[in-house]
Amino acid sequence: MSDNAHTDAMPADGLAAMVRRGLDDSLRFVVPIAIAFAVGAVLLLAIGENPLETYGLMFSEAFSSQRRFAATLSAATPLLFTAVATAICFRTGVFNVGVDGAFILGGLAAATFGVMLPMSIGWWIIPLSILAAMLVAAFWLWIPGVLLARLDVDEVVSTLMLNFVALGIAGFLVNGVLLSETSGNNTTETIHSTAELSRLLPPSTLHSGFLLGLACVFAYALWSSWTPAGFEAKLVGLNKRFARAVGISIPSTIIVVMVISGLVAGLGGASHALGQVHKFSDGFSAGYGFTGMAVALLARNSALGIVFGAILFGALASAGTTIQLFSDIPLDIVNVIEGTVMIFAVVELGKLTLWRKGKRP
C-alpha cells in the first residue's frame, strides 16, 4: 500500500526491506479500520445491539451475493474519483478539501449538457458532457490553486469555502433556469437516454463509470510513480524548499495538481450524473468529496489503497442503508466509523510506539 516512493524501489534492494515496508503499509491501512470498528462496537453495545452480529450482517449485506457486491461497487464508484482527486493534491502537500464542490459542479455541467445537447448528435453527447464537466470542475479548482500559488492564500480555507459557493450556485440554478418543468423541485430534467452510461450488471445500478474510476486510479498510479511531473509533485509535497532548490517551480506544480484534481473530480461528477442518477438535483453529492478524503488518508495516497478504501466505504454505505431498513441500527453508525477511520488514518502509528518506549523505565 506504499506510495510511489516505494514502488520506485530498485530491484537490488533487499527483499527483506521490501517485505518489511509492505507489512508496515498494510498495518497502517488495517489498524485505523480496526480501531474504527472497535469504536463502533462500543456504540452498538451502548444501544443494546450485538456488534459481532451487526458487523456480520453488514458484511453479508455488502458482499454475499453478486447483486449486493454490485451495489457495493456502485457505491464505491464516486469515491474512486474523489479519492484520486484528493490524493493528487495531498501528496503534493496541498490540502485541498474542495473536491466535493468540484464534483457537484461537474455533475451539474454533465447533467445540463445531457439534457440540452440535441439528441441528433448521438453518442457524442457522452464525451461532450464529460468534457464540459471536467472543464468546469478544473476551472473551479484552478481558482484556489492560483490563489495559493501566487498570493499565498491558505488552500484549506479557500477550498472549504468554495464548497459552499458551489453548493449555492448549483442550488440557485436547479431552482431557476435549470429547473425541470415536469418533475418538481430542485432538480433538472432527466438526461437523454443516449447520454446515460451503460449499466454493467442490471438490475443493479453499477455502471461503466466504475470502469472509468478504475482507469482513473490506474492513471494516477502511472502519473505518480512513472512521470517526471508526478515525481516533482512528490518532492514538492515532501519539502518545498528542497524542491525549489533543485529547480522545480512550486507555483506551477501547485496549479497543475489543482487543475488535474479538478479534472478528476469533474469526471467523477459526470460519471455520477450520467451513470447513477441521470439528472442533477439538490443533494447530488452525499459528501462524496469528504468520504473520498477519508479514503485518500487511509490509503496514504497509494493507488491500490484507494481501490480497497473506496470498496470498504462503498460497502459501509450500501450495507448501512439496508441494515437501517431491516433493524433498529441507525445509519449514523457508518458515519461514526468513517470519522474514526479518518482520525486514526492520520495518526502516526510510529509515534505511539515511541511514546510507549519513553514510558518504559
Next chain:
Amino acid sequence: MSPEHPRTDRSVSTRIGARDISRNYGLVQANNGVSFNVTPGQIHAVVGENGAGKSTLMRILQGLEKPDSGTVILNDDPVQLRDPQQAIRLGIGMVHQEFMLAPELTLLENLVLGDEPMRTIAGPIAIVDWKKALTEARALEKRAGVAIDWDRPTATAPVHIQQYVEILRLLRRGNDVLILDEPTAVLAPQQVSKLIALLKQLRDQGASIIFISHKLHEVVALADHVTIMRRGKAVASASVDELDIAAMTRHIMGDAPADPSEQARAAVVLPDARRILRVEGLCAVTLDRSQALDNISMDVFQGEIVGIAGVAGNGQEELMECLAGLRPMSSGSISLNGAELAGKENMDFRRAGIGYVSPDRAHEGLARLASIADNVMAGSQHAPAFLKGPFRNLPAVGRAARQRLADLDVRYGALSDPVSSLSGGNQQKLVFARERASKPQVLIVSQPTRGVDLNGIAAIHAILKRHCEGGGCVVLASEELDELIALCDRILVLSEGRMVGAVRNEDATPETIGKLMLASGDGLEIAHV
C-alpha cells in the same frame, strides 16, 4: 535565587561527572562505558567526531535521556536524573547552539523570563519588579565582565550579546554547571576571545564548564582538561598541558589516515584564466529579517575557489542565495560566461551551469523523508537519458543513482532507504553527487562541512578541489575560517551586507580576516590586500 540551591562547594572533587555510562539506540552503542569527571572551577572540553557520542552524553547529564547502565555523579554522589527540570534545580544548565531567546522581547525580559522577580502591590496581586530585574542584570553583567544594553530588543542584538544573555540567565538561576554546545560556531575570532575571557572568569569564580567543540585550537586556548570521545567511548582524558593538537587529532580519528587537505592549497589560477562568473553592483532588499545586500561586485575565474567570510548574519547566506538564483535581486547583474542571469528563475541558473549546496542540509539540501535515490536524482527528472517517451525510465534512474553515489563514495544501505539514514558526511556527499551530476561550471557552496565529521570534511574538500582542477570554479561560504584559508585562492569579507575586503590566500590569517569581519562598511575603502 532560592536558598536550597546547591552552591558551589569547592570541597567536592567531582562537581559533575559520569561513571561507566552506556546508552544504546537499537544496535548503535552511542555511549559505551563512558566515565569522566569535572571538578569545581574547571573548564572541561569534550571533543570528538559527530556520532562519537558527545551529544548523547550531554543529554544524559541534562536528564533528557536515561543511561542504560552507569550513573551520573553530582557532588561526588550518584544521582538519578528524572527529567531536565530536576537537572536545572541541581544547577546544571545548557547553552544550546541555537539560542532559546524570544526574539520579540528585550534582553532584560529574556533574562528573567520564567523566573521574574515579583513585587506584591495588594494582597495576592503581584507584578513583575522590573527595577529589581535590572539591578540583578547589572550585577550579573559586572560579575561576568561584559557590557549589555538590556533594553535592546533581542532580535536586534548581536549574536555574541545574545549568547552572553543566555549564559547570564543560567547564572541568575544558580546554575554553576554550564554545558556549552559549540558556542563559538557563530562568533568572529575577536568575539571568541571575549567569550573565552568570560568563561575563564566564571571558572575562577567556581563554575564548572563543559565545552563541546570541534575546534582544537580553541580547546587548547580555553580548557583546563579535555576528554576525547570516539565511537561511544571516552578514549582519552587528560589535562590540556599533556595533550597537544596532534595527539588530540590522533585520538579523535583513531587509525584514520592523516588529513592531507589541511595543507594550504596552492593557487591554481593562471593569470590569463577565463572569467566565469561576474557579479556587478548586486543589491537585494529584503522583506524578512535577513540582511540586505548593498552593491556587491566580484569576479570568479576558472579553477578558482573564492571564499566568502563574515560573522554569521552579515549577508553571506543572502549573497549565496542570489548567486544560486533563489533570492531575487533588486538591481545589479550576475553573468555566467557573459550571459546575463539577473531577473531569471533558479531553474535558469541551474540550466546555465550553476550548482548549489545549501547551508541548511536538513531543510533545503535534502528532502529528509524521501529516499536516497530520489534525493540524488532530483532535478534530473527531465533529462532525456532518464525518460522513455513520457515516462521515467526507472531502471536507468536507479543505475544512474548508484553511479553518482559510487563516484563520491557515499556509503548507504539501499537506494530506497530514507536519506535520513545516512550520516552527516554521507548526506553532504550525496548533495554534492546530485549537484555535480549536471556538470555545472560553478558550484555555490554554503557551509559544506557543518555537522560533518573529520573524514567527511576531508572528502568534501577533495571534491571541491577536484571540481576546480576539472575547469570549474567554486564560491565557498563558511563559518570555519581555517577551512576558507586552507581552500580558497581569495577570501572576500562581508559585513552588514557590504563587501568590506578581499584577502589573497598568501596573506590570509584568522587575524587579517577577523579584523575585516568586524569592520563596519561605512566609509571603508575596499581593502584589496
